[in-house]
Amino acid sequence: MAPRRLLxxxxxNFSFAAALSETLNASTRVTATCLQSPAELARDPVARENLQRLRExxxxxxFGVDCTQLADAFEPHHREFDRIYFNFPHCGRKAGVAKNRELLAKFFQRGFLEAPSCHPIKTINEKLIAELGKAFPLKRLKCSFPLLPERSTSVLTSWNCDSLSAAFWISLCEDNSNSESLTDGTTQDMEDFLVLFSEFSLKDPGRDSREEAHEGIYGQTKVCLRPSLLAHAQTVIQAPDFLPGSLHxxxxxxxxxxxxxxxxxxxxxxxxxxxxxxxxxxxxxxQSLLDHLKGTLDSLLTQTLLEGSKLSRSVEFIFQSNEKDYIIKVKSHNFGSDCAKDLIIGSVTTSATSIIHKDxxxxxxxxxxxxxxxxxxxISDWRMLWTFDHRFLKNFVPGxxxxxxxxxxxxxxxxxxISFWLDEKKEFDELEFHTVARAVSQDTVISIQFLSRFQHPKTQQxxxxxxxxxxxxxxxxxxxQxxxxxxxFRKEIQQRLHVIPR
Known part of the structure; x- marks a missing residue:
């Protein structure tokens, strides 16, 4: 059996590493890392003692290992570990909850789009960018924006974020005295973000969006994981180095x-x-961007067709009711009759002249x-894109x-x-029902089918x-399992959806 590798x-100060090393057998290899430099740790007597024990x-x-950039710290042939331990993750004693959550998000984020990746998502992204770059000057931006955006913008249209209920909201339960550190801004900044977000989304079927946003401020502060990179568009176009005519x-x-x-x-x-x-x-x-985009997508969708095969996928730009925006659909018949329907792969949004850029x-x-x-x-199952199974990536050659x-x-x-009684006083949220099933099953539920609705003849329940x-x-x-x-799942829906399982 191969020796285990722990990271x-x-x-x-390496206290955990020193204690752990005393309990492991000789066949287990441990690599201990920290963000600090040797000079910084030299001032800590506990760290010096622990480092001496580890070396022995x-x-x-x-040293100097950023846990959110582990690919930069290890060569490709040294990146396989059996276990990775991250104890008490935080950005420092004065860091707020939002920063610490951002740290964890970046730690768990898998670098599909990073330089060493051979993932198909990276390949398709690079080809898409390269082809459009032949028609427009390109300016690639590093995605250093937060996963929990502080503000929203008018380009978050209804078909980019269908409603507030379609976003993953996170409640920040800290008291108001710490509200500034939670968002790196003021409480008013957070309120502006929530109000803007609600104004440019469809209203929640059950409640007024603005009311819910304000409840988040005066009850529990709420922020959402970004539903689209459009949340950062305003920041991009307001940057001093934004270049008109270039494709950012x-x-x-x-x-x-x-x-x-x-x-x-x-x-x-x-x-x-x-x-x-x-x-x-x-x-x-x-028109130029639409033409080049359609040509690029059509070309990509035909690259895996066998010689002599007919095109079974076609790209369409569907004009929206506002008469200025489009959704991008693909008709696909490659996955059987059950999946032979229009799939929305993107959107095209235009904005009116802004106050900042009047012309x-x-x-x-x-x-x-x-x-x-x-x-x-x-690929018929989206979960395969996220698998750790080495057999998946072996199918792909970079580029x-x-x-x-x-x-x-x-x-x-x-x-x-599963059947359950509904609470007469609360509206049943089927999207949340799916979300709970996905979370509890760790994405192993592949189908949820509605079977029947029953109303008790006496109680009307x-x-x-x-x-x-x-x-x-x-x-x-x-x-x-x-x-x-x-x-x-039965327990979770009872607590979160207020239903009574039968």
């Missing part, structure tokens, strides 16, 4: 609540193209890279697009039904029944 990050045991110690490119992960379906995903990678131009040239720039208009193109990669390679060969052994499915199907894409679940998740 410790954010070690501080032959433990590898590395921003790529990164975004998050949204969604029903459990084969081609909808709660987290995916988005690329945002931002083009500013003189308002007198609007028609020329607009300019702006165009924003948002692309769902995960969905585009699935269509190009014929090339070749047909994907599935390695799945079709692991078994488990079907469980309403009961709903759903069927859940469990299956993974890269390993086999056991019946015991599924039973445990189903039991936990």
């Amino acid at each position: 410790l990050v954010g070690e501080g 045991r032959g433990t590898e110690v590395r 490119v921003l790529s990164g992960p975004v998050f949204q609540k969604c029903p459990i379906l084969p081609f909808t995903m709660p987290a995916f990678h988005e690329t945002l193209f931002i083009l500013g131009f003189n308002k007198n040239l609007r028609d020329d720039y607009f 300019q208009c702006f165009m924003f193109v948002s692309m769902n890279l995960d969905l585009l990669a699935m269509l190009v390679w014929g 090339k697009i070749e047909p994907f060969k599935s390695y799945s052994l079709y692991p078994p499915c488990y079907v469980h039904d 309403v009961s709903l029944c759903y069927r859940l199907t469990y299956q993974t894409c890269d390993k086999a679940l056991t019946q015991h 599924v039973g445990s998740m189903q039991s936990q």
